[in-house]
Amino acid sequence: MKLTIRDIAKMANVSPATVSKILNNTGSISKETRDKVMAIVEQTGYRPTFSAKSLATKKSNLIGIIYAGKVNVDFTHPFFNPVVNTFKKTVGREGYDLLVFSNETFSLEKENYLARCRHFHVDGCLIIAGEEVEEAIYELDQSDIPCAGIDIELTGNRSRYVMTDNFKIPALVVEYFYMNSIREIAYIGGLASSKIGEMRRKGFLEAMEKYGLPVREQWMKYGDFYEDSGYRAMNEILEGKSHPKAVFAASDMMALGAMRAIKEKGLKIPEDINVVGCDDIEACRYSDPQLTTVRQDKEKLGMMAARMLLELIHGENGAKSVLIDPEFIVRESSIKGL
16 A cells, blocks of 8 residues: 555654655754654655645656647657757756657647646746647747747747757858859758748848859749658759759758659769758768758757756746857768868
8 A cells, every 4th residue: 555644644643744844854843753754754665746745845846848839840850859868868967857748639729738737837848849839839938937949939038949040051051052163052941830941941042142142943942841851842853954053951851852862863962963951960971972961059959958947947047049050061962172
């Protein structure tokens, strides 16, 4: 039979309230009484229930994780997986466990993340961007629950967010091509509903304008950040009478799909078409050829999100948002000129 706090109190001949104060290290209790109760706790192996402890301390040591979009992002995502792993390690060292909220439990019309966070007494929430972000996310953002976002702009008084500087990503790519005398550049972007995808599209157009390079509508295609959509988009580009000398895909997975389409047409990479992706997922190192990409610092994103959220939980002030600089990584899928 599972012991209760009343059982411990009876064994020690004290009140349940006294046991609760001792277990939660509150109140003024004599050393003799404290030692007697703790000896019984140790002998019996008693552990207070989670709900009882959280109600007593007003602190659960739980952080909720929410994948904000209706589609795309989950545990298996090759970019967000290492981000969340770093986040987990950082908050874990501070004594926090993670509670992942499913967005498939209820119909989207009935989803209420705020109510569920309150039900489990989470101390804070990590919100990870996706496509078609539910309105329930922004209700949580505007609440009194501390929230940290990754790749999603949060505006609440107790919210912070971190992301890579998405305008710099295409700027690095276009500059690289320009400095290597490549002028005919195609673009494979993300969904129109994606804030990140829109930032990268605008950054690409601004960079092309800066260097006086032509933007051809037939070479501007869009996918969903996954490989098959990059494959389809590249095939559409290659159906034209003229082919680009380079293609920038707004994710590595779409770039890998584009490479597959290029090779199926009998074209060589990078001799016929240079290919550059974005994210620097692990698969870049093992593709054939190895994929040139713009690296997002996944570990730094996870660590910064954790630090921002911990600051909020502890009532400390910090930066409302943090932008992390990307890094251009040259591999085999592009020329090695610079």
